[in-house]
Amino acid sequence: MLLGESLLLVGVTVGVTMTIGTLCGYILCRMLRGIGAVYMQFRFPFEFALGYVVVLILVPLLITIVSMKSFAREALVERLRGMEC
Numbered sequence: 470m471l472l473g474e475s476l477l478l479v480g481v482t483v484g485v486t487m488t489i490g491t492l493c494g495y496i497l498c499r500m501l502r503g504i505g506a507v508y509m510q511f512r513f514p515f516e517f518a519l520g521y522v523v524v525l526i527l528v529p530l531l532i533t534i535v536s537m538k539s540f541a542r543e544a545l546v547e548r549l550r551g552m553e554c
Contacts, residue, residue, distance in 0.1 A: 471537065475529035483522055 493512060498511040 470532065471533045476526070476534050479525050479529055483525060486521075487518065 495511045498509045501509040
């Protein structure tokens with residue numbers, strides 16, 4: 470369940486940032502061309518986007534896996550007893 474939630478958040482984050490970021494970059498290039506920067510041309514940076522997606526997937530996965538292993542070391546009953554104090 471934790472992994473599913475992490476991947477769901479990553480999916481939403483990638484979707485929103487890629488959509489809005491790409492749109493903002495395109496609009497900025499169009500505006501700069503409009504004011505005389507004719508050399509400005511929008512090109513989507515596939516390599517950077519792929520690296521961004523990979524990092525966004527790996528970080529939550531690593532954090533979730535480490536947390537799950539940490540919780541697995543201690544019995545549930547012991548964790549509940551520790552919360553009573």
